[in-house]
Amino acid sequence: MTAPIPAEWSPHRALWVGWPSHGELWEDNLEPAQAEVEALVRALAGPGREQVRLMVGNEAALADARARFDGVAGVEVVAGRFGDIWLRDTGPIFGAGSTTAQAFRFNGWGGKYDLPHDDEVADQIGARAGVPLTRHDVVMEGGALDHDGAGTVLTTRQCLLNPNRNPGWTQDAAEAALAQAVGARKVVWLGDGLLNDHTDGHVDNLARFVAPGVVACPVAWGRKDPNAEVYDAAARDLHAATDAEGRPLKVLRIPSPGLVLDEDERPIPASHMNFLIANGAVIVPSYGDETAARLACEALKTVYPDRDVIPLPSLAILTGGGSFHCISQQEPA
Structure with missing residues (x-):
């Protein structure tokens, strides 16, 4: 059986981040998204x-990216090929010490976005990292899973059991695949993810391990939060669950960003849960409500007192469908 995937708060030897590169996809949001990713990278890089x-x-896009980060310590610009920046989903999942990495089939989030080169990203990252890939003949995205480092995996039925990924999958079949691929000893199943999430409810927008036995999930912010019932259902499921060690899970409720609308006045899946746990820092996406972002950061500071908890804007990145966690993938030390 594969060893469990390390928790994200364990030390990293490197962190991959995708750079917005395709004007035809991002259109007017390309430069704003690049500015947000540049701020993220500068906050992540450097001593400690x-x-x-x-x-x-x-x-x-290569020359511009190299010019922006020329001389910036801790940043290596890597030429690659991808459809878009969502490396959490298209890249491999690295094991302990980054001596192994697990790679899955990628089908554009159930066939919604079939872009050139996205199915080659895992190979490119594995080759650059010098880590051999173990391939699994199942469709899986990294953002569909969250790990506590000891074999407990969080996921949602809406995504993992969706027939647009692996037709006919049952919970038992999925759990067997997760045991083989990522060392899952216990799978904690949540129901639906956020409204209008084209990933079909990735768990990294809904609930995240933040410490052994502790899971963060949102609480509705404002009266019009479209995901209030989804958040409360997830919290109830988590309160009733145990981890791989048999411990009841503790639940840390974190204010959501509230109602965030796209240019057509439709709710979009903005989530503070898409924070990124890095060496020395936790980077929290914000979406225009500074009070909600501040309260989310204060809640996360209670479990990460020794890390800088930093809110950064992510509205332009969100127009592509995700945020900081979605565009990144860590190599554990």
């Missing part, structure tokens, strides 16, 4: 923090 491997998806 991360060695950032910034993956650029095409030649056209």
